[in-house]
Amino acid sequence: MIRLRLFLHSLGPIGVISIVILIVLLGSSLLAPWLAPYDPNQIRMSERLAPISGEHWLGTDTLGRDVFSRLLYGGRVSIMLALAVTVATMLIGLIIGTLAGYFGGWLDDVTQAGIHIFQGLPGLSFMIAIAGTLGPGVESMFIALVVTSWADFSRVVRGEVMKIREESYIEGIRAIGGNHMYTLIRYVIPNMIGPIIVLFTVRIGRVILSIASLSFLGLGLQPPTPDWGVMVNDARPFFRSYFHLILAPGLCIALISFAINCIGDALRDALDTKTEKAGWLS
Template sequence: MIGKGKAGAFAAGCLGLIVFVSLCAPWISPYDPNQIDMSNRLMSLSAAHWMGTDQLGRDVYSRILYGGRVSLLLSGVATVSTLLVGFCIGVLGGYFRGKVDTCLQTIVHIFQGVPGLTMMLAIVGVLGPSLKSLFLAIVLTSWADFSRVVRGEVMKIQVEPYIEGTRVLGASAFYIMIVHIIPSIAGTVLVLLTIRMSRTLLMIASLSFLGLGVQPPTPDWSVMLNDARPFLRTQPHLMLAPGICITAVSLSFQIIGDTLRDRLDPKRMQRVEDIA
């Protein structure tokens, strides 16, 4: 059985390779990903086209190389933005408590009371399919979960004796949050970030697959999945290639998040070592 450390290292290596290949796509791609060649449409795997061609004669391998750029960039920016919104609200509510916390938690409960997928579909439907509307939909439907976790961590830390001592010595709330509280919850935030990246990538893939996210002819894995549906039986590799890429990236982020959670929680690691 593979240990968590080895699994995390393998996942990090796999993710790093995919990111590197996506960034270097303009230099290593053998064809233009949007180059149409109807005379060579739906070709099988060959020396000229390693992963065949799609219904428009575009090289699938080249589109796979380019396909990760939009998904990875959008999921990264959306996740970080979501984290920033939820982090700020969670820290403020957890530290100040009272009326401030009550007001912020009311907003959090409102957003959590609406099904996330329903809200995302509504936002994208009103604003129209585009990267901007997809980004906004992800941020608005995801920040509340971050906020609740951060709030709980801050509430536990701020009652620690060293925080009380710092407050008695006259330190300002801003100083305590920046110097003591935020560094103390950095590990939890990092774990949340990696795990949320996996979920965000799947959200983007789902909406783009439905035609509500990334729009053709942009080379994107989820768009490639949608385009390949009519040819599943005759050309299954058209769906397998982008599907494997999405699965690999999503699992890599999930495994990295689980590994970080174990490494950054000494008590949990001690219990695991005792059982072993």
Template sequence: MKKHDPQMVFAVTLLAILLLSNLLAPVLAPYDPNATDMAVRLQGPSVAHPLGTDALGRDLFSRVLYGGRASILVALAATALSMAFGMLVGVLGGWFGGAIDWITTAAANIFQGLPGTCLMIAIAGILGPGIPNLLLALVLTSWAGFSRIVRTETLRIREESYIEGLRTLGAGNCRLLWLHVIPNMMSNMVVLFTSRVGRCVLSIASLSYLGLGIRPPTPDWSVMISDARLNYRSAPHLIIAPGMCIFLLLLSINLLGDALRNRLDVRSQEVRDL
């Protein structure tokens, strides 16, 4: 057994703390995240309110505990849908080639050639704010990256000698794709998935800050930052608390992705073992 990677241990621990705090928010939160009390508005941290209160007198600590639920769920769903659709398009193009490959590659090039942030803002602006429209905008701007990588991996695996041997034994396309091609690229997909989740979280925060993503009064970190624009000078804790949560979430996801890349990269692993 190899010794534990400190980076992975730290990333997993930090990510677990953030996820568990959001999952157990109904138990840990001392107040209703949407309960207002104008008598205590814009108060600093105190015993009654550990992180202070916002402009409507809502407890900031309770809202922070609930704040990652929507962003994390939407980011995971958007990344999973983008990966599924991108893998489908990439595998079909790389495996069958010809006109299918030309069409799928052209579509991926078109979507990748468009500025992702501008396209997301345009889609969310046309369809309006809300989680379904936000999810659609994220998927449409993310699937092409998965598709190109999957296509490249499919072209490589298709030329392997064991694939030719299985064809000789009578294995069909569905069996080869499902049992041999897709499983052999899943390690790369896991690493790519973690990195894309972090990007999705940042994209959700950006769109929600502009009023095109998750809508208030949903307790969300990015919505909390947007709501604090008018009072951040007199009450900086309104931005610091949710901002630190987004920073720590992105840090843990990126560190986890780097650790997984180092562990699943066979060539770098062989170099370290020498």
């Protein structure tokens, strides 16, 4: 418990608020089947565009579906997909970045060229091009997101590895007889866990935003899937008269990416002071 309190303290007030927001959003998404008052996909044309009331907390949409229920379900696919995409990106980035940074030479030149090309491409347009070519759906969105974000990850990992490679404990373990594999797994990767965790959180936030964008553009998740991005798009024709239809899912997207980004920032600060203190002590 003391460790937890220390951890929360080091995150600062914004970090703690962000964690609370994230827990609420994740929890409600997870518990949606039990919390939702209605089936999110049940269409009742007689009740279409109902106003906010005790019966429908956030009213109903153009097909008479309960907006609050859809909102609860709306994060599930995006968050799961964002997690999957970020894990995949991280694995690719970790492998490419580590090998390029550690071995250097032609391997580094080749991967750097690739990274530069992918970083030079405009992210969203490229993503739309891939998702559009492959056709809308979860799989194509996954591919589009991974293809457009592995380069950033690799670049950061490469930089970290190059920094660690110069430390004398790397030469030390090599002299003791640790081979490259041993050195990488036992020495290089554990010493960049901090930056990786930070990068991981920041990336998830960005990926959730990208998923919402793609879904809004009609290239991501397809209606009738209850999803925040899809809901924003569905509500677009009516938002002048029924602005809460667009506000509710929009707010959810904004809140979750804001919270995750703040956690990433707070985590970075918390980890930075730690390393600074360690440096100061030694």
